[in-house]
Amino acid sequence: MKILIVEDEDAILKALVNKFIGEKFSVLQAKNGEEGLNLALLNKPDLILLDIILPKMDGMTMMKKLREANSWGKSVPVILLTNLNADEKIMKGIIENEPAYYLVKTDWTLDQVVEKVRERLSRV
């Protein structure tokens, strides 16, 4: 299974990448929204783990562009993995772009994140 992790914080990115490689995933990584969007469209991963606050292009914008890009982009599952509490603006984006989950990082362990990813991928 191929996943894309878009995260600007090195320590978090490293932890996630290590974890998912350890769990036998094939992992792509990007440190900003622009890079993430390009990688996604090019490699078509099975799932995207997306942070919201990102340099160059934020996560919500990247998700919107992805949904608008093509039929693959429209349906690829996205898990928002962030430290923000969902305010009205984010909620609106969530409703419009239907990500799979909205996870606040501090509330979840890595094991639980992996579990959520597997659960979503098993649904097809």
Place this chain on the structure above:
Amino acid sequence: MNPVNKLKASFIFVFLIALFLGAGYVWWTWTISVKTTSDRALLIASTAAEAMNGEMLQQVRVAPEDIGTIPYESIKTRLVSLRDIDASVRFLYLYTQREGKIYFVADSEDPNSPDYSPPGQEYTEADSSFYLPFSGKSLITPPATDRWGTWVSALVPIKNLETGQVSFVFGMDHPAEHWNKKAIADSAQSSLVVLFVLLLIGSFYALFKNNLKLKESEEKYRLIFDQAPIGIYTINKDGFIDSLNPKLFEMTGAKNVDEVMGLNVFSMDSYKKVGLDKFFRDGLNGKDFNTEVKYVSQTGKKETWRHYHGVPIFLPDSKTVDRLLLLVLDITKQKEIDKAKTEFISLASHQLRTPLSSTKWILELFMQDKDLKEKQKERLNDLYIVNQRLIDLVNNLLNVARIETGKLVANKKIINLADLINASYKLCKREADRKEQKINVIIKTEIKEVNLDPLLFTEALNNLLSNAVNYAPANSSIDVTVDTKDKNYLIAIHNTGSIILEVDQKKLFEKFYRGVDAQSIKSTGSGLGLFIAKGAVEANGGIVWLESNVTHGTTFYFTIPMR
């Protein structure tokens, strides 16, 4: 010099002048009165003396042999009849001087009377003034005492018509105690007049002073009222605005006072927005009123905040409400600062979460390393728990910020209430087991699915239940009861152990407030849990309260609407 002192000085000045003039007037009355009496007495005496003069007088010898002679008896008769005419005179007499001594010629007394002096008898008690008439002058003597009493005497010389020599003196004795009677009466009368005038001046002073003080006091409070930097107005018992200060006037933006003055609180929508009609009802029952109201300018760009603080004003009996006082404060600035502060907390908390989540996940990876020794795993686990506590604290701060900015909006969905309660029970059970406490979940009603924000509900219940576990003593039991009340589910979390003091009960739901006992039982509490629980319950449309006493223990209640 202040006006009251000025008035006092003028009063003292006027009073002293009046006193001085009054004293002069009394003295003058006395003098005139005494002079009138003397003049009258002298006039009578002179006239009488004229009547005594003549041939007869030249023929008396001034010796006992005179008795029975025609001249003596004729003079005596005249003296007696004169005495009978003037009641104010006691004695009338004639005397003469021989070789420096005074001898009676005749008197007005009956020969049988003990007061009688026979002719030729020496008047041994005569003082120096009795000799003065021989120089030709009439006079009134000062009061003098002899064997008959104390007298003021009118003495008139009688001149020999041929030689012009003074050979006799005619005397009339007035009892001294009656002499000044008229003068005393006159002076008393004038004294009364003076006293009356002084009293009048005094009364005027008192009146002026009171008036002045009243004016000063009125002026003082008027200045305070007019220049107070907060809006003030009063509402009378009929609901009409009956006074207001310039600041309020400025705040309302009215063009003139009449636009606000005399208005009825029920008559305007803007007052309903503030809730003045409610204040009016409660205020008359003696209740205070506090509310904060946001106003948005017509362009929608400018926000202003006002705090309305209403208090009933009682009559001096402190029972009857006389009118209502309303203070209006501009709190826009405070609100802005408060907002900035809350936004800062929110931002800082979000930023703090990034390193915290990194730490959390790195530790998690680290702990799964198979090469670790048992001891190392234990240390890492401790670190993980500490980090988790920091995460909880930051989350609490974020929740507070969200409650304060009104961002805590319930994201409602249909959910099974029993599942949520069960999840909270599981979360708290571990700590309860450690303290050998028993948690009983008692469902007293049929639970249907409810429409609420599950995260907020769990936040509230977790807070209340973990509080019960933390503050109840070991080996006690905690009851979580679910029941219905009106159209709500009522959830009660009860423990018999910890009692919350009455002073703490009111403030317990305030942020950062920790009860007196709470601090000694568990020193690590943030003082945010109940504030967040309250915010969470209210965002879900419920209310939260508590009951705590020695007999029943402590129960926290909260409601959630059934639909």
